[in-house]
Amino acid sequence: MKQINGEIEGILRGMIEKRERAIEKGEASGNDLLGLLLQSNMDSGTGSLRMSTEDVIEECKLFYFAGMETTSVLLTWTLVLSMHPEWQHRAREDVLGVFGKDGRPSFDSLSRLKMASFFLKFRSSTKKYKSVETQQIRRKIVHVCLKPRSTANESNDA
Numbered sequence: 001m002k003q004i005n006g007e008i009e010g011i012l013r014g015m016i017e018k019r020e021r022a023i024e025k026g027e028a029s030g031n032d033l034l035g036l037l038l039q040s041n042m043d044s045g046t047g048s049l050r051m052s053t054e055d056v057i058e059e060c061k062l063f064y065f066a067g068m069e070t071t072s073v074l075l076t077w078t079l080v081l082s083m084h085p086e087w088q089h090r091a092r093e094d095v096l097g098v099f100g101k102d103g104r105p106s107f108d109s110l111s112r113l114k115m116a117s118f119f120l121k122f123r124s125s126t127k128k129y130k131s132v133e134t135q136q137i138r139r140k141i142v143h144v145c146l147k148p149r150s151t152a153n154e155s156n157d158a
Contacts, residue, residue: 012057033063091115 019038044050081088094115
């Protein structure tokens with residue numbers, strides 16, 4: 001783990017130093033998260049508000065791994081909803097009922113989504129399980145999703 005962490009930090013340190021040199025030369029820093037973070041950091045001057053390179057590295061790791069977790073959760077719910085079309089239908093009806101076909105979500109209106117609230121409560125309740133159990137649940141979901149489904153004719157023949 002320490003070796004992997006060292007490699008990640010080395011790669012990020014190189015990227016940060018390259019970007020900082022480009023910003024100092026007046027070149028565009030880019031419209032990505034690292035560029036915005038470094039530009040903001042450099043604009044804050046040399047005082048106590050400025051982040052150290054180590055702080056920037058930690059922020060990059062945080063966003064990367066948090067993004068992986070978010071993607072994992074999104075894919076898990078995609079699989080769950082694909083396995084249960086009735087839930088997917090209820091969630092879609094809930095969204096259309098609250099926002100309409102062309103409605104724009106707002107912070108206040110999000111709390112009126114009953115199915116989304118259900119999914120969030122379910123997600124938070126699964127956090128109490130140990131990570132090994134959660135991995136087993138995810139493996140089971142993937143196994144069920146990858147299992148070939150029988151066609152309508154095969155189910156009628158049985």
